[in-house]
Amino acid sequence: MQNPFSEEQVRQLNEIGKLPPTEQQAKLQAMFSTFNEEQIKFLQNQQKAVQEQGGQCPFCMIVEGKIPSQKIYEDDQVIAVLDINPATRGHTLVMPKKHYALTAQMPDGELAHLFMVVNNLAKHLFETMKAEGTNIFLANGAAAGQRAPHVFVHVIPRYNGDGVNFEWEGKKAEDEELAKIREQILKEGFEIKEEVEEEPEEIIEHEFEMSERIP
Ligand SMILES: [Zn+2]
16 A cells, blocks of 8 residues: 655654654544544554564454453454453453554444443443442543553443542633633534444354343
């Protein structure tokens, strides 16, 4: 495949390539909005090639069974395993089988399927683990606390007094400031670019029943 990037983009990508992996992630994410589909695809293939040369992503190794895991669910696109350093009992990681570093790289259909599994699993954990709540948490980029270059969603069953803390201190914002931020966000408009894909038909293996949401 021919390099689809402009000279300036190649220069920026080379600069990013010299940074430590966690910083690469943040910089790459910032660049992503400027990439077209062909460019994103090229990067994905490149990442895959790097992995095949031995620098393998730990989550891809879980997917391939090279790292043992306690599997809760698997279909042709998604796998869910128990976190080996759980925040609470039943803390599960749900990830695409295909290597994507960021959700921005994922086709809409695959992302929708991932979150459908997350939602079903959260409900199932809530019931089977006798949880009193659940947190669903996703980090995109090092600045957001992403620690591995593979998209994954935490599903964390919550129990009263479990000591897990997701709280932050909000700082009161003035109306004028909020209006400015809104203006910045909407300066060039905001449209949903929807590309709907089919749900996968084949379920390879599953240890809990996917069910309709009970109201
Ligand atoms: Zn991976």
